[in-house]
Amino acid sequence: MERVNQILKHPVFLREQERIRTFEKERIYCGHRSEHLLDVARIGWIMILEEKLTIEKPIFYAAALLHDIGRAxxxxxxxxxxxxxxxxxxxxxxxxxxxxxxxENILEAVRMHRTYPVNEKNLAGVLYRADKKSRACYCCESEPLCNWSVQKKNLNLQY
Incomplete structure (x- = not known):
């Protein structure tokens, strides 16, 4: 996990996280700060273990940490x-x-994390699913105002 910890300390990562934090200061809906990124990483890692996939931990964590770096x-x-x-x-x-x-594998997953087929068992597919499952709609005060469809919302805890 040495390389993953380097990402967390990288000046570009830190700068973009601060910019996202500033832009989302008044946001009432799900955010895209480090808490979300770590939720995606941990949920995705659980999926990888449960599904017995051969995705390396530092690769998945890198994709999870970087998937929203362009948000600002x-x-x-x-x-x-x-x-x-x-x-x-x-x-x-x-x-x-x-x-x-x-x-290239990580960048492809980042590029596809909003549109990838949900059932794919590769890096991009797990990132897509973990990103969606990371949202705690079941306990969110803003859930009634959220524009996500009922089918898309996570109204029950899964991970």
């Missing part, structure tokens, strides 16, 4: 965060010692 850019420019974050994530992964093939 989206707030500023309107560009989709899953695309806006790719150059930032690439730099962080490179600086933290991820191999080229690992980087």
């Amino acid at each position: 850019i989206q707030y500023e420019t309107g560009e989709a965060h899953q695309l806006a974050g790719i150059p930032l994530a690439r730099q962080v992964l490179k600086d933290c010692g991820y191999e080229k093939e690992e980087q």
